[in-house]
Amino acid sequence: MRAGFIGLGSQGGPMARRIADAGFPLAIWARRPESVAPFADCGATVAATPAEVGAASDVVGICVVADADVEAVVLGPGGVLAGMAPGGVIAIHATVHPDTCRRLAAIAADHGVSVVDAPVSGGGGAAAEQRLLVMVGGDDDAVARCRPVFETFGNPIIHLGGVGRGQLAKLVNNLVFTAQIAVALDTFALADRLGVDRDALEQVLASGSGGSRVAAILAGMGFEYAPLAGAAPLLRKDVGIVLDVLSSAGEDAPALLASLADAALAALEG
Numbered sequence: 001m002r003a004g005f006i007g008l009g010s011q012g013g014p015m016a017r018r019i020a021d022a023g024f025p026l027a028i029w030a031r032r033p034e035s036v037a038p039f040a041d042c043g044a045t046v047a048a049t050p051a052e053v054g055a056a057s058d059v060v061g062i063c064v065v066a067d068a069d070v071e072a073v074v075l076g077p078g079g080v081l082a083g084m085a086p087g088g089v090i091a092i093h094a095t096v097h098p099d100t101c102r103r104l105a106a107i108a109a110d111h112g113v114s115v116v117d118a119p120v121s122g123g124g125g126a127a128a129e130q131r132l133l134v135m136v137g138g139d140d141d142a143v144a145r146c147r148p149v150f151e152t153f154g155n156p157i158i159h160l161g162g163v164g165r166g167q168l169a170k171l172v173n174n175l176v177f178t179a180q181i182a183v184a185l186d187t188f189a190l191a192d193r194l195g196v197d198r199d200a201l202e203q204v205l206a207s208g209s210g211g212s213r214v215a216a217i218l219a220g221m222g223f224e225y226a227p228l229a230g231a232a233p234l235l236r237k238d239v240g241i242v243l244d245v246l247s248s249a250g251e252d253a254p255a256l257l258a259s260l261a262d263a264a265l266a267a268l269e270g
Helices: 012-021 033-039 050-055 068-077 100-111 123-128 142-152 166-192 198-207 215-220 226-230 232-248 255-269
Strands: 003-004 026-029 059-062 089-092 114-117 132-137 154-161
Touching: 003 012, 003 050, 012 026, 012 033, 012 123, 026 132, 059 068, 059 142, 059 232, 068 100, 068 114, 068 255, 089 100, 089 142, 100 114, 100 166, 114 142, 114 166, 123 132, 132 142, 132 166, 132 215, 166 198, 166 215, 166 232, 166 255, 198 215, 226 232, 226 255, 232 255
Parallel strands: 003 026, 003 059, 059 089, 089 114, 132 154
Antiparallel strands: 114 132
C-alpha cells in the first residue's frame, strides 16, 4: 500500500515518520521546505503539489489545522482529489466540523474516492510510540483499507460509525478535556490555599478517585501553564464546533461542561 501525508507539524510529523519507518512507500507535501527536511533520511518522496501526493498514494492522511486548510489541500487547485485515482482513501486527521467531512466525502465519491475522518488524541509523543488514539468515521471497507496505515502510529483505533462520527467523538473528548482544565486549575489553587504541596497532592490524585489526566499533565509540566495556554486557540475552536453541532441539531449545550470549558479558556487566555 502506498501512503501519502500532508500536515507535518508537531502532531502530523511523528505520524508520517511512523508510516515511513514501517516500510510504506510515502509521499509528502508541505508549504515550507523545513517541514519536509526531517524526512530526507527515510526515503519519502517530496511531492510538488497535493495532487502529486494523491497520484502517488492509495491512502492520504491530512493533518492540517482547520476546516479551510483541509478543503484547500483536498479540493483546491492541485489538491489531493485532483490527483487521486478511483479506489483511493483520504483520511482527515485534523479536528474539524463533521459537516466538512461529510461534504468532502460526497464530493470525493463522485471521483470514486472515499473519505474517512480519523482525528487523533495523544500528541506527537504518543504517535512516535505507536499509542495514539485514532477515532474513525467512515464505511467499513474504507476504514479497513486505512487500518494498516493507522496501526503504524495508533492504538487503540476505534471505528465509531459513518463519516463524521470520529469527529463527534473527538469534539466531545476535547470539550471534556477543556472542562477538566478548569477543575485542575481550581484544584491546585485550592491546594495552595490549604498549604498542601502540589507535587504531593498530584501523587495522591494519581492513585486516588479524584485524579484526572489533566492534573497529571499539569504536574508533568511542573505546573507551568504556558503550553496549555498556547493550545487555547485550538481548544476554543473545538469547543465552538461542538456547540455549533448541538445548536444546528436543535439541542441545548451541556450547561456544566460548557461553563467549565469557558472558565478554562478564559483562564488560559488571560
